[in-house]
Amino acid sequence: MTTETTNRMDLMFRKLKSEGRAALIPFLTVGDPDLNTTLDIIRELEAAGADILELGVPYSDPLADGPVIQRASSRALRGKVHLRTCMETALKARQAGSSLPFILFTYYNPVMQMGLDTFFAELDKHEISGLIIPDLPVEESEDMRRRSSAAGINLIPLVAPTSSERIAKIVSGASGFVYCVSSLGVTGERSSFHTGIDAFLESVREATDLPIAVGFGISTGEQVARFARICDGVVVGSAIVRKVEDVIPLLEQPATRAEGLLQIREFVAQLRP
Numbered sequence: 001m002t003t004e005t006t007n008r009m010d011l012m013f014r015k016l017k018s019e020g021r022a023a024l025i026p027f028l029t030v031g032d033p034d035l036n037t038t039l040d041i042i043r044e045l046e047a048a049g050a051d052i053l054e055l056g057v058p059y060s061d062p063l064a065d066g067p068v069i070q071r072a073s074s075r076a077l078r079g080k081v082h083l084r085t086c087m088e089t090a091l092k093a094r095q096a097g098s099s100l101p102f103i104l105f106t107y108y109n110p111v112m113q114m115g116l117d118t119f120f121a122e123l124d125k126h127e128i129s130g131l132i133i134p135d136l137p138v139e140e141s142e143d144m145r146r147r148s149s150a151a152g153i154n155l156i157p158l159v160a161p162t163s164s165e166r167i168a169k170i171v172s173g174a175s176g177f178v179y180c181v182s183s184l185g186v187t188g189e190r191s192s193f194h195t196g197i198d199a200f201l202e203s204v205r206e207a208t209d210l211p212i213a214v215g216f217g218i219s220t221g222e223q224v225a226r227f228a229r230i231c232d233g234v235v236v237g238s239a240i241v242r243k244v245e246d247v248i249p250l251l252e253q254p255a256t257r258a259e260g261l262l263q264i265r266e267f268v269a270q271l272r273p
Ligand SMILES: O=P(O)(O)OC[C@@H](O)[C@@H](O)c1c[nH]c2ccccc12
Pocket: 027, 054, 056, 064, 065, 069, 105, 134, 186, 187, 188, 189, 215, 216, 217, 218, 235, 236, 237, 238, 239
């Protein structure tokens, strides 16, 4: 008997599975280059065929991020964007008509600053279905998992090719989907992936009944299609964040803003599996 869920992200994966399709999961840094533009970009990503959205909270010390997302975080932080404004942006996008499931991507420090009780009380109110915290300390993960579950939020675990014997432990009790990191190192477009990536993804598939998604380095339609054949979701971050960065001069001028947004939409549309 399947447990009834109202979680928007879980429902999306079920829908995609019935359609035999993998989810296209863009990541973007909220507030890059500003909050209003983020709302416009969310609309463009949805029109381009995104299925789930990873909303990145800018952070001053993004240890797991490469230069593209580091620059995006710096631009957003200059605009004083922080965790609460990112949550508010998700709610505004929903109120503006987006039906996409939102994953809040944040490092652990901003969550601690807000306080766990407040943080979890705010998530559902702000239409957040999933949570990724890449630097969540292991000793905190049980408490965070309990709180997430009580709030009806999916705390999405990350597994890396080096996780091998820990995969079963990492995914046990998880919900939403399992985020398989395709390569070691930091985020950023790549032309090749960790050797044995297929065997790694297969080992994760065997360790969980949850959907599995892959991310890190994926930047072309061909790479998305390759992974969409073996995963339930494909995450693209840096390539999209770079596209946003490239068109900022267009976005900043009223006369060329529509052209800038169109270029983002077209870039993401050609990624779709
Ligand atoms: O940027 P890439 O190489 O496409 O990878 C996805 C990534 O952007 C997104 O999922 C993410 C952004 N920052 C992270 C830090 C750790 C894990 C994942 C992430």
